Amino acid sequence: MKSGKVWMIKSFILIILILGCGVLGVSYYYNKYLFFGLIPVVLLLVGYSVYRYVKLHRDVERYLKQISKHIGGEDVKNMMLLPMGVIITNSSREIIWYNEAVEEILNGDEFYGGKLDKITALSFKELSDNQGAIIEYNKMFFKAYHVASTQGEECLHMLYLIDITEHEKVFDKYFKTKPVVMTIVIDSYEEIIKNAKESDKTHVLSEVNRLLEKYIASANGFIQKYERDKYFAVVESYYYQEMIKTKFKILEQVKNIVTSEKIPVTLSIGVGSDGDTIEQNERDSKKALEMALGRGGDQVAVKVFDGYRFYGSASTSVEKRNKVKSRILASAMADLIKAADNVLIMGHRHADLDSLGAGIGMARACECMGKSVNIVLDKKLCLAGELVDYYCKFEDDGLFINEQDALELINRNTLLFIVDTHSPSFLESEKVYRECKNIVVIDHHRRMVDYIDNTLISYHETYASSASELVTELFSYFGEDCTLKSHHAGALLAGIMLDTKNFVMKTGVRTFEAAAYLKRNGADTVAVKKLFAGSMEEYRQKSKIVASAQPYKNCAIASGEGLISKVIAAQAADELLNIDNVDASFVIFEQKDAISVSARSLGNINVQVIMEKLGGGGHQTMAAAQIKNIPADKVKQMLIASIDEYCED
Numbered sequence: 001m002k003s004g005k006v007w008m009i010k011s012f013i014l015i016i017l018i019l020g021c022g023v024l025g026v027s028y029y030y031n032k033y034l035f036f037g038l039i040p041v042v043l044l045l046v047g048y049s050v051y052r053y054v055k056l057h058r059d060v061e062r063y064l065k066q067i068s069k070h071i072g073g074e075d076v077k078n079m080m081l082l083p084m085g086v087i088i089t090n091s092s093r094e095i096i097w098y099n100e101a102v103e104e105i106l107n108g109d110e111f112y113g114g115k116l117d118k119i120t121a122l123s124f125k126e127l128s129d130n131q132g133a134i135i136e137y138n139k140m141f142f143k144a145y146h147v148a149s150t151q152g153e154e155c156l157h158m159l160y161l162i163d164i165t166e167h168e169k170v171f172d173k174y175f176k177t178k179p180v181v182m183t184i185v186i187d188s189y190e191e192i193i194k195n196a197k198e199s200d201k202t203h204v205l206s207e208v209n210r211l212l213e214k215y216i217a218s219a220n221g222f223i224q225k226y227e228r229d230k231y232f233a234v235v236e237s238y239y240y241q242e243m244i245k246t247k248f249k250i251l252e253q254v255k256n257i258v259t260s261e262k263i264p265v266t267l268s269i270g271v272g273s274d275g276d277t278i279e280q281n282e283r284d285s286k287k288a289l290e291m292a293l294g295r296g297g298d299q300v301a302v303k304v305f306d307g308y309r310f311y312g313s314a315s316t317s318v319e320k321r322n323k324v325k326s327r328i329l330a331s332a333m334a335d336l337i338k339a340a341d342n343v344l345i346m347g348h349r350h351a352d353l354d355s356l357g358a359g360i361g362m363a364r365a366c367e368c369m370g371k372s373v374n375i376v377l378d379k380k381l382c383l384a385g386e387l388v389d390y391y392c393k394f395e396d397d398g399l400f401i402n403e404q405d406a407l408e409l410i411n412r413n414t415l416l417f418i419v420d421t422h423s424p425s426f427l428e429s430e431k432v433y434r435e436c437k438n439i440v441v442i443d444h445h446r447r448m449v450d451y452i453d454n455t456l457i458s459y460h461e462t463y464a465s466s467a468s469e470l471v472t473e474l475f476s477y478f479g480e481d482c483t484l485k486s487h488h489a490g491a492l493l494a495g496i497m498l499d500t501k502n503f504v505m506k507t508g509v510r511t512f513e514a515a516a517y518l519k520r521n522g523a524d525t526v527a528v529k530k531l532f533a534g535s536m537e538e539y540r541q542k543s544k545i546v547a548s549a550q551p552y553k554n555c556a557i558a559s560g561e562g563l564i565s566k567v568i569a570a571q572a573a574d575e576l577l578n579i580d581n582v583d584a585s586f587v588i589f590e591q592k593d594a595i596s597v598s599a600r601s602l603g604n605i606n607v608q609v610i611m612e613k614l615g616g617g618g619h620q621t622m623a624a625a626q627i628k629n630i631p632a633d634k635v636k637q638m639l640i641a642s643i644d645e646y647c648e649d
Contacts, residue, residue, distance in 0.1 A: 020046060085142070085161035089116050093157075102161070105137065116159070120144065124157055134164070141168040176238035180273040181281035182231075183289045184212065187266040187297035189229035192259055200259060207257045208265065215250045219243060232282075240273060244311070247649070248300045251312045266298035274305050294422075294447025296462040296620065307449045310609075326470075329459050330477035333440060336456060337369050340415035340438065344406055346376040346428045347467075348421035350566055353531065355420035356384040357495025358442065358467035360391060360488055362417050363399060365475055368482040375399055376406045376428050383567050386531045387491055394487040403429040410435045417442065420467035422451045422460060423617065442470050444499075446608050448617045462619075465511045468495030472514040486522030493523040494531050501574060505603070505621050538568055545572035545587055549579075552640065553647055555605070556582045559632060560589035566598065566624075573600040584610075588636055594628045595635045605646070613642040 020042035028035040085102040089095050093116040120127075120135040127133050127146035135144050142161040149156050186192070186208060193201050212231060216223040219242070221235030235243075250267065257265045270289025272281035284303035291308055292301035299312035337343060343366045347355030359375045366373035377400045382388065388400065401409075406429065416436035418427065422443045427433050433452070440457045444464040452458075464470050472492050475482060484492075496515060500507045503515070519525070541564065549558035556576040560569060569587045576585035577600055584605040587598045597614060599607035601621045608623040614635075616625025627635050 087159040089157045091155050140165045178237040179234050179278050180237055180240040181285045182233040183270045183285040184231040185268050186229040187268050188263055191263050204257055204259055208254060211253050248311050268292040268297040269300040271300060271302040291447055294460050296446050326473045327477045329457060330474045332457055334478055336415055337366055337371055341411055341413040342409060343371050343373040343415045344376055345417045346432060347419050348426045349428055351377060351382045351384055353384045353387055353498040354466045354468050354495035356387050357491040358419040358471045360491040361471040361475060364484060364488040365478050365482050374401045376432055387494060391487055403432060406432050407435060423448050424452055425450060442467055444470060445619050465506045466496050466499035468492045469511055469514045472517055476517055484521040486524055489518040489521040489523035490528050493518045494528045541568050542572045546575050549576055553643060554581060554583045555643060556585045558587050564589035569598040573598045577602055586639055588632055594626045595632050597625045597639060599623045610642045610646050614638060
């Protein structure tokens with residue numbers, strides 16, 4: 001420890017004494033009264049300085065005695081010569097000693113008597129980690145280890161600093177240059193080239209190529225086209241972080257490319273960044289791309305350690321007019337049905353008209369192929385009880401069985417159809433799903449992270465209005481032996497009408513073609529309309545919910561009083577969309593075991609993204625969430641925060 005720094009107060013006291021005498025001499029010459037008045041002031045100042053000197057002397061002596069109790073003279077000498085930095089502080093984090101290595105780190109600064117906080121704000125507890133703690137000072141990095149000693153009167157703390165600056169520089173360079181793999185696909189490629197002129201095809205695709213090449217080149221990477229609509233790109237991690245900050249602006253840039261038929265050009269991008277090798281990142285990027293396409297495209301999906309992160313997804317899925325995929329999958333499904341011993345069909349919990357309607361349609365196809373088929377359904381929780389009653393007027397109710405009966409029917413050759421959902425946590429019975437080995441999924445919702453991936457066939461099309469629309473298309477390719485009766489056609493039509501809000505929302509050309517096919521097969525539109533009728537009490541409840549709505553950022557947020565059924569909440573949310581300047585509606589209502597939120601949209605606002613932030617999901621125009629153990633007012637605050645976050649994005 002440098003004694004000059006400690007004892008320099010001697011010189012300071014001497015200077016004060018000389019200055020005081022000088023002031024007294026001048027005052028005596030000019031004014032004797034002032035001279036006598038200044039004498040006590042000067043004496044008081046000199047006395048206080050002497051007091052501080054004596055106190056500092058005693059404090060330093062006490063600190064040295066404390067240190068000597070902990071470490072001997074040889075120890076001090078050895079620590080002084082250590083190549084690593086050593087700092088000793090008291091319990092108040094006051095620095096009382098450090099060695100020559102620390103003097104080099106301080107670069108001329110001296111911290112004797114100063115606080116350890118000038119070097120690091122980490123607590124002694126944080127510094128006591130067995131792995132050490134990383135601290136930064138003067139653009140240098142150190143691994144710090146802490147040891148406490150309590151042998152003396154006061155606990156002393158020793159801090160060992162190991163210089164890891166070069167290691168951190170190498171790690172930083174490694175992180176910034178780590179390769180990130182991106183798999184890119186043009187969502188609407190088939191629609192662009194179908195009827196376009198050759199010149200238009202060339203213009204659009206060359207513009208896409210130009211934008212992608214420029215975008216990837218700005219990230220110090222390279223891009224390679226490996227199929228007519230697919231690209232493989234590698235960029236450095238540092239520039240990839242910049243892409244995230246700008247929310248992948250390439251998604252918006254490609255939308256400025258206009259085709260002659262006004263078809264929007266959009267991209268889907270899958271990113272793999274956390275793998276240990278390029279090969280792993282390449283596999284992750286393909287999985288992420290599959291997730292992005294399953295959620296409707298026009299977005300970036302990033303595979304991370306704990307799941308996926310998404311950017312973009314502001315537009316509606318483009319309807320695919322080519323039915324080749326439907327025909328191929330229908331043939332494959334027919335082969336699976338014929339090879340199965342028996343068939344089970346299951347939708348999501350609290351089955352609605354679309355889930356049950358699609359199930360009834362698939363059940364009819366299996367019956368036509370001569371297979372034993374049942375629909376797994378909890379009638380007590382079903383939201384489409386009217387459809388069950390309507391079906392039972394024409395057929396025996398043995399089609400519908402509960403979970404326990406379904407489990408008894410399962411064997412190695414049982415085929416399970418899952419309709420209108422693709423998440424295990426939403427299924428009518430997760431036990432039935434776990435027991436079945438042969439699974440087919442038919443769904444139209446944007447893909448969630450926890451999707452069912454152990455399928456023989458996954459017919460997942462987010463452009464479709466409903467699962468009933470997809471089943472109707474498949475049915476038309478099952479062969480001449482498969483025919484619909486009027487009540488089967490009515491069930492499928494009810495499902496389409498529910499999810500399209502009577503052919504208003506998310507309705508494409510193929511939706512009307514499916515409806516026309518059902519009408520030709522005897523669908524009774526009057527009977528279907530009656531399935532949507534409610535009681536007077538339900539109408540009153542719905543009216544109260546609508547009346548409670550409050551506007552918020554082009555949204556309407558309403559709350560129901562007491563226990564409200566999901567059907568009433570959903571109908572109230574639909575009703576709120578009829579109000580001017582309301583692009584999305586949210587109804588918060590209480591159920592027996594949770595607070596639920598029913599969300600609806602006209603398409604400008606993606607309610608699925610908002611509900612996903614609350615742990616729910618659904619579709620761009622229709623979604624929901626359930627929150628347990630949280631009161632309704634808190635759920636409302638969470639919903640508002642989710643809307644704010646969505647609007648900011």
